[in-house]
Amino acid sequence: MTLVVSRFSSRVPRRIVDLMTATHELPTNVDQTSESAQELTSAGVVAAGERLRELGAVLRLSENDALHAEREYVSDDETMIINMGPQHPSTHGVLRLMLELQGETVLRCKPIIGYLHTGMERTGEELTYLQGPTNVTRMDYAAPLFTELAFSLTVEKLLEIEVPERAIWIRMLMTEMNRISSHLLFMATNGMDIGAVSMMLYGWREREEALRFLQEVTGLRMNHNYIRPGGVAADLPDGWRDGVLRLLDMLPPRLAEYDTLMNQQPIWRERLQGVGAITAEECLALGVTGPMLRSTGYDWDLRRDMPYLAFDQIEFDVVVGSYGDCFDRYAIRLAEIHESMKIVRQCLEKMPKGDYRIQDKKVTPPPRARIDESMEALIHHFKIFTEGFKVPEGEAYVAIESPRGELGCYIVSDGSSKPYRMHVRAPSFVNLQSLPHLMQGSLVADAVAIISSVDPILGEVDR
């Protein structure tokens, strides 16, 4: 394959480089950034450079093609830059988009993020490993258990401990339940964005049922802090099987209704089919993962291809699309609910007996009853909750398949009880990069459908 090395230094025509550096001067003093540099620049002077940035690197255009793409460009007075957000109902949180329009056609787009930035990675450095999940669970608030899982798996890798079988299966059960609820939320918001408002109500209704189960087990609807280093916080409560079965019985007819309501509806298909298409090559170049990557027909799912937990003992199918458009991304998520139900059913059958957390006194707090009778248990309890447990020096990266794509956690430990550096590779953050690419040449009305189909969770984007 041909490689394009350092497009912006040698192979780009001198003129374009000049134009780019005119507005985006490479900061020599890194403490300072120029005013308004985050925003979309006007189409005139930087058009060529921006165009090259948006198309060139992704499509691996040759210099000629890039110049051709530049020539197609319309003049400045025919276009208009508008602002969408940061508080637009369809931007799924506080996302701001700057769109350059010619009539109703989107020529360029630039997502501007950071409105929900609360420095969670920094906060993670101030919390002990036991407190860590309370922090990371607030990143992806639609699928909180996944971030907890990624964090816990990374800590366990650093500690080099194996959690008990039952904890592994509980984690699988709970995360798949969470995947169902997250995809149901997508169904709801996607419907709302496109104008199928009744779908919103149905989606929220079913999600509430899924959350009810999560609440029965963890005590909270969201931000559970349930999966912790060493296992899970509590065993499954009595009657959890009934809760799972109720959901598994309830969902199939409801999903069949979704199918009737949306897949068989010409307006729905017209709004989504062929809109916001992306190819597998572009996805890989942009680092896009999850349902978006699979919608292009690229067969990749970490649960099957680089299995974690006990996914290698589970039968399920990886759903792929073929066109990479909004409809495929919607259809894949709908189908993934069915696959998750399959996994949940297998968890139900195979759930082993045993401990729900590792019986290592240095990592797990002792059971409440032991504290009353054992001095040692009390000391361990006190030490773990005040000081936390120490994690050996080292660094590790563990990735899992969240409903939005590859969710990874990178932790550097200096041997103390707090992470030296905790970084979360958020799938929404990376997937959002594809927006300018997806939107090129589409209509303003489709912009909403496209944002929705990326399914970004802004809490995770900004962290």
Added chain:
Amino acid sequence: MTDVDAQDGEADIPIEVAPETLFGVLLTRSHEQLVLHPTRDEYAGLLATLQADGYHSIIDLCGVDYLTNFSRELPPGITPERFEVVVNLINHREHARLRLRVQISESDPVLPTAFGLYAGSEAMERETFDMFGIAFDGHPDLTRILMPEDWIGHPLRKDYDIGRIPVQFKGAPANR
């Protein structure tokens, strides 16, 4: 656990007593994960080699500030510097992952951009610039991404003053 498959890729790597190398770059293992330690000069060339070798996708790029932890374990020949840029690449065909750790000095925090090879690094490099003040030479749009444009300082640096901005109403008497 995720790197079970990565071991398939390890099979053809010769096991030596001398410092291990892969693609001509020092290699270490951290919890069964392969870590490469290119120097700043080797970085761009290594990325091109890896891209050609099937590592088509950049998964992650982040910075680490080792201001208070210079004693970390590094292969011989690599001088610990204050900053590190950590890059995660994935090879979908061989189900393999590679991690690159590049040392960046405090006096000259600049690294060539990976953007020409991996377009997906754009936002990640901006985030690293924003949080650590590490500049990426050749990046098309190196501006702050999470912090406001006029923000001063880089919040994830270890010497960033956390309590600098006073918290409103903190210490105010309770309302009863």
